[in-house]
Amino acid sequence: ETGVTQTPRHLVMGMTNKKSLKCEQHLGHNAMYWYKQSAKKPLELMFVYNFKEQTENNSVPSRFSPECPNSSHLFLHLHTLQPEDSALYLCASSQTGGGDTEAFFGQGTRLTVV
Amino acid sequence: GEDVEQSLFLSVREGDSSVINCTYTDSSSTYLYWYKQEPGAGLQLLTYIFSNMDMKQDQRLTVLLNKKDKHLSLRIADTQTGDSAIYFCAGGNALIFGKGTTLSVSS
Numbered sequence: 001e002t003g004v005t006q007t008p009r010h011l012v013m014g015m016t017n018k019k020s021l022k023c024e025q026h027l028g029h030n031a032m033y034w035y036k037q038s039a040k041k042p043l044e045l046m047f048v049y050n051f052k053e054q055t056e057n058n059s060v061p062s063r064f065s066p067e068c069p070n071s072s073h074l075f076l077h078l079h080t081l082q083p084e085d086s087a088l089y090l091c092a093s094s095q096t097g098g099g100d101t102e103a104f105f106g107q108g109t110r111l112t113v114v
Numbered sequence: 115g116e117d118v119e120q121s122l123f124l125s126v127r128e129g130d131s132s133v134i135n136c137t138y139t140d141s142s143s144t145y146l147y148w149y150k151q152e153p154g155a156g157l158q159l160l161t162y163i164f165s166n167m168d169m170k171q172d173q174r175l176t177v178l179l180n181k182k183d184k185h186l187s188l189r190i191a192d193t194q195t196g197d198s199a200i201y202f203c204a205g206g207n208a209l210i211f212g213k214g215t216t217l218s219v220s221s
Contacts, residue, residue: 002158042213043157043202090156092217094209102147103209105156 003027006091006106013081021076021109023091029104031097034066034072037108038087049074050097061087081113118203119219120212127220132190133216135204141184143205148177148188151200151214160201161188 004025009029023032034046048056049068063079063085074091088108095101117139118211126132139148144165149157162175163170163186176189186203201216 002156006175014206035211043211045210061170068115086176091208101145103204107156 002106004091004093004104006109008109009107010110010112012112012114013078013083015047015083017081018077019092020078021089021111023074023076023093023106025072025093025114026103027093029093029095030071031094032071033092033093033094033103034074034076035090036087037090038047043090043103046076046099055097061069078111081111083113086113087110105114115149115151115208118205118212120203121203122213123216123218125220126193127166128193128195130193131167131191132197132217132219134201134203134217136186136188136191136212138184138186138203138205138212139141140190140210141181146177146186146203146205147181147209148175148186149202149204151208153199153204177180190217193217196221 007022031050034047036044036046045058046060047066052068063080067075088110089107090108092103094103119137148160149161150160151157161172161175161181174191178187186190198219202211202214202217204211
């Protein structure tokens, strides 16, 4: 148990659906991250939030919409996804967002788009 | 942009040493990390090295850092079947990961 909790663990959605992934940490961290891990590509950084402000958007399509209402919660809103978006979505948090501190990862949400 | 490169596969016999290599482009990283991902699990921090160090030893793990060549390596001594996993090196201001090296340990 790393202290970072992601829900749901598994999600199957149609291309016309709207769903949200949730990430929660109570480690007192100020930075939160979304990563995508698919079979065909390396671990990809999607978004970084530092003190609730988005500091990195790694050219992610607009069908992925992050939200960080507070330092403990991070959401990834999904709409009109494509089958190639099927992947493991990992959330992480760290004390600061400068890469200077250890990142703790959640177990991930396994997303399948049908 | 920042980039981290790793070899994709490594196969060793139980009891041998494993060496996983990584090269990176962002020299401003204060720390460089090794993460481990076991099947069906998220990533867990294995060890890390401060950028002004050349070597760090932690039980069976030895991390070597060559800042001049921007090269990082992870040595696992007396590799066990339980060490079979994907190993990621990471660094940079936005915590960029390499593709991961799949370590396969045979008995």
